[in-house]
Amino acid sequence: MAIKIFIPTALRQYAGGSDAVAVEAATVGEALARLVHAHAPLKKHLYGDDGRLRSFVNVYLNDEDIRYGDGERTALKEGDTLSIIPSIAGGADDAPAPDLSQEELLRYSRHLMLPEVGVDGQKRLKAAKVLLIGAGGLGSPLGLYLAAAGVGRLGLVDFDVVDSSNLQRQIIHGTKDVGRSKLASARERIEDVNPNVAVTTYETRLSSENALDIVADYDIVIDGTDNFPTRYLVNDACVLLEKPNVYGSIFRFEGQASVFATGEGPCYRCLYPEPPPPGLVPSCAEGGVLGVLPGIVGTIQANEAIKLIIGKGEPLIGRLLLFDALKMRFREFRVRRSPECPVCGTNPTITGLIDYEEFCGVPTAAAAPASEGEISVIELKARLDRGESVVLVDVREPYEAQICRIAGARLIPLREVPSRVDELDPAQEIVVHCRTGQRSERAAAFLKDRGFRSVLNLRGGIDAWARDVDPTMPRY
Amino acid sequence: MSGEGRRGIAIGRGEREAMEAHARETYPEECCGILLGSAAAERKVVRSTIAIRNAEEGASRRRRYTISARDMLEAEKEARRVGTEVIGFYHSHPDVPAVPSATDLREATWPALSYVILCVKGGAIDGMRSWTLAEDRSAMNEEPILDAEN
Numbered sequence: 001m002a003i004k005i006f007i008p009t010a011l012r013q014y015a016g017g018s019d020a021v022a023v024e025a026a027t028v029g030e031a032l033a034r035l036v037h038a039h040a041p042l043k044k045h046l047y048g049d050d051g052r053l054r055s056f057v058n059v060y061l062n063d064e065d066i067r068y069g070d071g072e073r074t075a076l077k078e079g080d081t082l083s084i085i086p087s088i089a090g091g092a093d094d095a096p097a098p099d100l101s102q103e104e105l106l107r108y109s110r111h112l113m114l115p116e117v118g119v120d121g122q123k124r125l126k127a128a129k130v131l132l133i134g135a136g137g138l139g140s141p142l143g144l145y146l147a148a149a150g151v152g153r154l155g156l157v158d159f160d161v162v163d164s165s166n167l168q169r170q171i172i173h174g175t176k177d178v179g180r181s182k183l184a185s186a187r188e189r190i191e192d193v194n195p196n197v198a199v200t201t202y203e204t205r206l207s208s209e210n211a212l213d214i215v216a217d218y219d220i221v222i223d224g225t226d227n228f229p230t231r232y233l234v235n236d237a238c239v240l241l242e243k244p245n246v247y248g249s250i251f252r253f254e255g256q257a258s259v260f261a262t263g264e265g266p267c268y269r270c271l272y273p274e275p276p277p278p279g280l281v282p283s284c285a286e287g288g289v290l291g292v293l294p295g296i297v298g299t300i301q302a303n304e305a306i307k308l309i310i311g312k313g314e315p316l317i318g319r320l321l322l323f324d325a326l327k328m329r330f331r332e333f334r335v336r337r338s339p340e341c342p343v344c345g346t347n348p349t350i351t352g353l354i355d356y357e358e359f360c361g362v363p364t365a366a367a368a369p370a371s372e373g374e375i376s377v378i379e380l381k382a383r384l385d386r387g388e389s390v391v392l393v394d395v396r397e398p399y400e401a402q403i404c405r406i407a408g409a410r411l412i413p414l415r416e417v418p419s420r421v422d423e424l425d426p427a428q429e430i431v432v433h434c435r436t437g438q439r440s441e442r443a444a445a446f447l448k449d450r451g452f453r454s455v456l457n458l459r460g461g462i463d464a465w466a467r468d469v470d471p472t473m474p475r476y
Numbered sequence: 477m478s479g480e481g482r483r484g485i486a487i488g489r490g491e492r493e494a495m496e497a498h499a500r501e502t503y504p505e506e507c508c509g510i511l512l513g514s515a516a517a518e519r520k521v522v523r524s525t526i527a528i529r530n531a532e533e534g535a536s537r538r539r540r541y542t543i544s545a546r547d548m549l550e551a552e553k554e555a556r557r558v559g560t561e562v563i564g565f566y567h568s569h570p571d572v573p574a575v576p577s578a579t580d581l582r583e584a585t586w587p588a589l590s591y592v593i594l595c596v597k598g599g600a601i602d603g604m605r606s607w608t609l610a611e612d613r614s615a616m617n618e619e620p621i622l623d624a625e626n
Contacts, residue, residue: 008552009515009561010588044613045586056585058545065545085548088565090580090591091506091532091540092572129535219534244533264531264544308533 001026003080005035011084014041028059029072031082046084058085067314068334098126098152104196108150121310122150126196128309131155131218133206133234135186137284137294138224138248138301140172145302147190147197151309154190155218157202158182165476169291206230208353211237220305222246224298226283228275229356235260235268236353239344244308248301251281253290255297255323258316258335259304261344265317270338270345275360286438293325373444375431375456377465384408391430395443396462400435404473406465414439417446426452433458433465435476485511485520485564485590485606488624496601498527499568499594506530508541508567510551511590512560520563520590521624526551540579541567564590564606571597574605576616584609584616591616 004022007015015021016039023038025031032053036043048054059066060083066074100108100122111117117125128151132139135158146154162170162177162185170182177185183201190199202214206225215221215237223234223245231249238245238261245260247268261267300321307313320333343350383390394401394409401411412420414434424430430452432440437460444457458465466473491511498507508530513523528551531542543565555561569577574595576584584591587609595602607616 008586009563010586013588056583058548060545060549083549085545085552086585087545087548088508088510088543088585089541089583090567091577092569093539093577093579124536127535219536242534262531262533263529264546311536 001076001078001080003031003076003078003082005031005082006084008084008086011042011045014045015039025076027072027076028061028066028069028074028082031076032059032072056086056089058087059083060085098123100126104150107194107196111149116312117310121312124309124311125150125306126152128220129153129155129218130305130309131157131215131221132224133157133221133230134224134226135170135172135182136160136166136224136226137169137250137289138222138298139186140170141295141298142222142224142302142305143172143186143190144193145299146305147194149302149306150194151197151305153198153200153218155200155202155214156183156186157204157206157214158186159203159205169289169294171295206233208233208355211353212241215241215243218243220244220246220308222248222301222305224248224301226285228281228360231268232275232359233353233356236343236350239267239269240352246301246305246308248297250289250293250297251284252287253293253325255293255300255325257297257300257304257321257323258319259308262308262315262317264337266335266337267341267344269343270341271320271335273338273342277361282438286435290325293323296323296325373448373455373457374459376459377469380431380458381465381469389428391424391428393424393430393432393443394434394462395432395440396434400476403476404462404466406433406462409433414443417443421447421450424452426450429454429456431456431458434461436461436463483519484620484622485522485592486622486624487522487592491522491525491624492604494525494527495566495592495594495604498525499596499601500599502530502537502568503596503599504570505537506532506539506541506568506570507594508543508565510543510548510562511564511566511592512551512555512558513563514560515563515588519622522563523560524558525566526554538570562589564592566592566594568594568596574603576607580607581609581616584613587611587613590619592621 002024004020006020012019021035023031023034025034036046046057061074062081108122111122112119130146130151132142135156160182162173162180162182164178166173172189173185183203187199187201190197204210211233221234221238221243223231225231235245244262247260248257304316307315318335320335322331339346342348392406392409394411395414397413432443434440437457441457444455447455463475466475498509509528510526511522513521528543528547530537531544532540551562574593590606590608592604592606594604606619606621608619610617
């Protein structure tokens with residue numbers, strides 16, 4: 001293929017003064033090889049002693065960085081143009097770079113022998129401060145691997161206690177930790193993995209009131225949360241404070257990861273400007289999750305955080321990675337920074353933290369008890385005991401009904417409700433329930449739309465029933 | 477050939493003040509930017525400066541700067557549009573002398589380009605010096621900063 005390579009002004013003196021050189025080549029690598037063959041003085045300014053392109057040399061094929069293609073193996077077409085663009089870096093240097101002790105030199109020896117990490121990179125890791133939002137499924141591998149890798153300071157935010165249903169995936173906690181605070185359990189494990197790590201814990205729910213204060217002390221934030229309000233909160237705080245947000249999420253067999261809010265790249269809102277309607281996307285507690293999935297996604301996040309810290313490799317900026325554990329397939333989508341983004345766009349309308357529960361349409365705790373169209377488990381029990389005729393509909397999945405059922409409930413899984421609506425009598429009073437009340441809220445809304453006059457959602461679902469009415473019932 | 481002929485870099489008052497204001501503004505973090513101008517046989521002349529957002533993240537902005545390839549690409553386009561070329565870069569050293577660090581040398585690109593460093597001490601400008609990479613890539617050599625003639 002006949003292609004043209006544009007020579008930057010600063011290099012023209014090594015290319016006979018010309019601003020462009022025509023070469024015949026099939027790949028980018030071949031084109032560059034021919035260029036430096038024809039103009040030997042160029043070689044040392046483009047290639048290092050190791051024969052690889054110098055780290056600051058970027059090659060654009062037409063208008064696209066070849067790193068987003070196949071690198072130097074990217075194929076060329078007739079008439080393509082290549083541009084050589086340097087990225088410029090430097091700085092006063094890490095004056096007080098922390099030294100590595102003899103113990104650390106041994107501990108990190110497998111890192112130190114990697115040219116991409118080396119002593120410099122390991123010192124950067126030691127100087128780094130990383131905040132983990134959540135000490136659960138994603139937070140477990142993140143905490144363990146980042147501690148092992150030698151990140152100097154780890155902040156952990158969580159307010160939960162270890163539950164036995166966590167142990168299937170939250171490997172930072174053990175059976176002996178059930179009932180303990182997740183933070184206490186995670187700290188103990190991290191300090192065992194690497195006593196050089198300083199752990200700071202925040203036993204609180206991350207909120208609009210405290211997020212900026214907590215995030216400000218860190219270099220990188222890693223989102224290991226399981227709900228939309230916190231995800232938007234973490235994103236906005238990161239954009240406002242200019243901290244990279246290493247994002248990951250998991251559901252059933254599928255995971256996502258990306259790096260947001262780096263300034264050059266997009267943020268979470270560029271990808272998802274609006275949250276999904278409440279209840280549309282069930283949480284892992286509602287929908288389940290393969291235990292190993294957070295291990296995979298969390299280690300991808302840890303990998304990206306380490307790359308950001310040592311400044312090597314191609315970070316997952318502007319790329320959304322999708323992982324399907326059943327098909328064992330990774331897919332990748334380009335995500336562009338949106339100029340219209342309300343928080344990181346050209347004219348941002350969000351310049352401070354907002355009420356994220358409201359933004360995501362989550363009913364607030366204060367509003368819940370008065371909510372119309374709901375019934376509490378106590379009230380339902382009383383009405384059933386009085387022999388009132390109430391049609392109870394369970395919209396959970398069949399496997400859930402095998403675990404526990406409320407006597408007399410009719411099972412119609414949520415996705416079957418539209419096709420089986422005729423089984424129900426619009427004139428009768430109907431109470432719908434699921435595990436915690438989210439799916440049944442959608443079922444109730446659907447039935448009301450279809451003209452059902454009296455539909456009540458069982459607040460707290462069968463989980464509340466098991467807690468408040470029938471303690472012998474298994475909870476899951 | 478080139479090293480002998482170019483006897484320094486001429487920077488006018490407006491460009492000087494723009495760089496100084498940028499350096500004060502980002503203190504205690506490093507600022508960075510691109511110098512557009514012309515490079516004749518005798519010397520380089522700065523015609524304008526483009527302030528660039530430091531692409532480093534978080535705390536490392538206090539000690540490092542990065543101008544992304546994307547920003548460079550835009551600057552090259554801008555230079556072509558106004559009939560100039562990229563002749564160098566500037567960045568600040570907060571509370572550190574305006575002398576190239578080991579990182580500055582390691583990351584230096586090509587000898588024809590100027591690297592202007594501003595020292596900011598406690599928020600105030602404390603000198604500006606310019607450096608170029610030696611032909612054999614072994615060191616950064618100082619080049620005189622000249623007043624732009626009007």
